[in-house]
Amino acid sequence: MFKDYKYPREAYGKTLRELGRERKDIVVLDADLSSSTKTKFFADEFPDRFFNLGVAEQNMIGVAAGLATTGKTVFASSFAMFVVGRGYDQIRQSIVYPKLNVKIVTTHAGITVGGDGASHQIIEDIALMSVLPNMNVFVPADCVETEKMIRAIADHKGPVYVRMGRSKVPTIYDDSFEFHPGRASILKEGNDISIIAIGIMVSKALEAAEELKKKGISARVINMSTVKPLDEETIIKAARETGGIVTAEEHNVTMGMGSAVASVLSEKYPVSMFKCGIPDVFGESGDYKELMEKYGLTADNVVKTSLNVLKRKR
Secondary structure: OOOOEEOHHHHHHHHHHHHHHHOOOEEEEEOOOHHHHOOHHHHHHOHHHEEEOOOOHHHHHHHHHHHHOOOOEEEEEEEHHHHHHHHHHHHHHHHHOOOOOEEEEEEOOOHHHHHHOOOOOOOOHHHHHHOOOOOEEEOOOOHHHHHHHHHHHHHOOOOEEEEOOOOOEEOOOOOOOOOOOOOOEEEEOOOOEEEEEOOOHHHHHHHHHHHHHHOOOOEEEEEOOEEEOOOHHHHHHHHHHHOEEEEEEEEEOOOOHHHHHHHHHHHHOOOEEEEEEEOOOOOOOOOHHHHHHHOOOOHHHHHHHHHHHHHHHO
């Protein structure tokens, strides 16, 4: 179904470089992983505006806060596990509480880190970042959305968290796509059930919709790349028009995107709903494709879950 696979983190690095050419207020920080996060594209061209803080993520967040107070638009990057896991207190106290203009853009989130194992596979970061007041939380589905998202957050005044994985993902959008914070993207219309997905699971949701079509089931596919602020209007409309919801994410099902959707539905339009995601366990070392299979992060499991929702509807 998909042919063009690319790394969102590479799109991030190249977009940063373009923004650096356009704007002198942008500075970029990294915690000794610029080759992996791809902030090296910015660093190579603008060494005077790039700061490698070493393996010291907490300090990186503190420096980012300081630079933001001088009027800079700050991008701070590393692996999601290290920034969120080690720097949570600094993010809370130094960035989000004073509403500083810092963009925390992470890579290597979720189990698709693969062989590095549970110590590197953060699957709770959406929950941790979403619960912080003043924080916006975004998860791009492909390289096109990554580019548009990074440009949008550069113009936004305030804290932002962007989550990307390690692996290549299929290209879903063309260049005409426009990213709007707070607004979901409907990729496929459908009347029988709605599949709401983020990140790498968006392509799986589209594949699942094609399989469901073969069974005579019309599935709506929604990319909820803006986890916070959440597009409640689109969620409620999908629930009202299709009567059933499946969510899909590469994150712990406890307090992830699916839980945010469930909260909206329970209060405003209750319908049958199931969540596809990582159960309440730590990840493990292994080939990322095998891990995706083990934890049910596949199109086949989205199909199976959708059929279960449809049974409950009836």
